[in-house]
Amino acid sequence: MTAFQRPAGLVADGIAGLKTQVALQKADISEWREASEQPGWLVLVEGELGVRGGAGAANNPRVVKLFADAGFSCIKQDSVAWCAAAVGGMLKQAGHKPSGSLAARSYEGWSVGLKEPALGAVATKKRGNSSWLGHVGFIVGANSRQIFLLDGNQGDAWSVAAFPRKELTAFRWPTDVPLPAPHTLPQTIAGARSGVSEA
Numbered sequence: 329m330t331a332f333q334r335p336a337g338l339v340a341d342g343i344a345g346l347k348t349q350v351a352l353q354k355a356d357i358s359e360w361r362e363a364s365e366q367p368g369w370l371v372l373v374e375g376e377l378g379v380r381g382g383a384g385a386a387n388n389p390r391v392v393k394l395f396a397d398a399g400f401s402c403i404k405q406d407s408v409a410w411c412a413a414a415v416g417g418m419l420k421q422a423g424h425k426p427s428g429s430l431a432a433r434s435y436e437g438w439s440v441g442l443k444e445p446a447l448g449a450v451a452t453k454k455r456g457n458s459s460w461l462g463h464v465g466f467i468v469g470a471n472s473r474q475i476f477l478l479d480g481n482q483g484d485a486w487s488v489a490a491f492p493r494k495e496l497t498a499f500r501w502p503t504d505v506p507l508p509a510p511h512t513l514p515q516t517i518a519g520a521r522s523g524v525s526e527a
Contacts, residue, residue, distance in 0.1 A: 367448040367505065369422035370466055373478055373486070376418075380485040381406040393417070394480065398426050414480030415450055415464050424502040433462040435500055442499040445470040446508040450500045451477060453491055463491075467499065469514035476517045483524040490522045 366374075382388040391406035391413075398416030408430075415435065416426030427434040436452045445451065445467045453475075455461040465479025474490040482489045501507060 367422075367508075369418045369424065370448040370468075370478070372421055373414075373418050373466055376414075376480070376486040377478070377488075378486060379480070381410070381481070391480065395430075397421055398430070399428060400430060403430075409481055411464050411479050411481040414486070415466065418466075419450075419502065424504060431460065431462075432464040433460055433497065435464045436498040438500050439503045440501045440507070442501050442507075445475055445496075445499050445513060446501065447511065447513055449508070451475055451496055452498045452500070453477075453495045454497055455495075462497065465489075467513070469517045469520075471515040476514070476520050483521060487524070488517050488520045489524045490517070490520045 376390070379390050380388065381391050387404065387406045391410055392404055394410060394413040394417035395401065395403040395408070396417075397420045398413045399420070400413065403413075409432075412427070412430045412432045412434065416428075416430075419426045427438040433452050433454075435450050438450065442449055447467060449467045451465060451467050453463045455463060463477075463479075463482075465477030465482070467475060468478045468488060469476035470493070473493055475493050475496050476488055476490050478486070478488050480486045
């Protein structure tokens with residue numbers, strides 16, 4: 329909402345008040361694209377960096393809460409693969425509909441497809457030669473060889489990790505958010521891990 333309000337000369341408070349509603353009715357937003365600022369869900373995700381699954385039989389309540397936020401409150405153990413719960417939980421907290429599945433590759437068909445990676449876009453990747461095993465996370469950087477994902481369950485923690493671009497299967501964007509404006513992503517991320525377990 330604020331991305332619409334700013335260029336329209338309105339107070340960018342994110343509230344669809346009377347003036348914003350009137351401006352929206354007059355505006356052609358069919359090709360509306362958001363400025364290349366961080367989407368709300370990515371701001372939430374950055375606050376989770378470093379949060380780990382519980383050691384041994386212990387369960388980290390912050391990780392378990394992701395399952396509930398993603399619509400799976402029956403799961404009470406963080407030993408269950410949680411990358412899709414991390415993505416779904418953060419999308420839900422930011423007010424967007426997740427895929428409704430704990431299968432990472434369920435996000436391949438979720439929402440709107442993008443041809444190129446974008447900051448905050450959801451990316452899916454294959455794992456091995458399996459047609460269904462995979463991983464999912466939020467894009468925070470890309471170059472010609474690698475995509476940098478910020479997500480949970482990368483080495484059993486919220487972290488930034490680099491994956492070979494050839495393993496990525498889809499770039500997706502929420503349908504209820506304007507498409508991201510073309511912009512350059514960071515080509516390298518300091519401290520990004522590689523070769524992490526995504527299981």
